[in-house]
Amino acid sequence: MAKEFKLTQESLEKLKAELEELKTVREKEVAEQLKEARSFGDLSENAEYDEAKNEQGKLFSRIAELENVIAHAVIITDDLYAADEVSPGCRFVVEDIEFGETEEYHFVGSQEANPMDGKVSDESPFGRAMLGKKVGSVVEVEAPDGMIQYKILEIKK
Known part of the structure; x- marks a missing residue:
């Protein structure tokens, strides 16, 4: 296939x-x-x-x-997710809990993904962890340096 x-x-x-x-x-x-x-x-x-x-x-x-x-x-569509969840096509803002830094990301398809440009897909550990989460959620992401915690601050559809 x-x-x-x-x-x-x-x-x-x-x-x-x-x-x-x-x-x-x-x-x-x-x-x-x-x-x-x-x-x-x-x-x-x-x-x-x-x-x-x-x-x-x-x-x-x-x-x-x-x-x-x-x-x-x-x-990819956001039909499977509620309006207040991170889903394909949305933009979302997260805060790195340890350092207090905020970043905005655009949830895109795998062919469009470019983390350096703030575009993530569900094929990355970060994107997979964020998918379906809501504002206020604390999400742990496995990284080479260990677990990183992010708090979702905003979701824009």
Whole structure:
């Protein structure tokens, strides 16, 4: 069975737009680069041709990746959770109890996750621990340094 990719509807639309751009505009640009590089003559010592072929390989790889993700996308919704619970698509603010620092996170699909940018999914220990919790809950998250406690301060749907 193929791996499912959890995405928000918004993210799926962005990936579809990127795929369309790559297949229409970018593919023609790379084909033009190849055509121009071939016109320089001997392909065995033609750096422009090698670069254009590398670019073509990257392009086709990205197209294949996007087609796979789109074909196996599962749209995440917050239907399974109450309005006052951390759920897919929501934003939430937590406080690190030990240090008193607050951070805001956006609960997204696995393909969109980027913890450094405040985007978490249920595939991370932090996201999995927060899922379904309410404002005021103290949540323990297993980290390499040991258990970290967070208090959920706010949930925005």
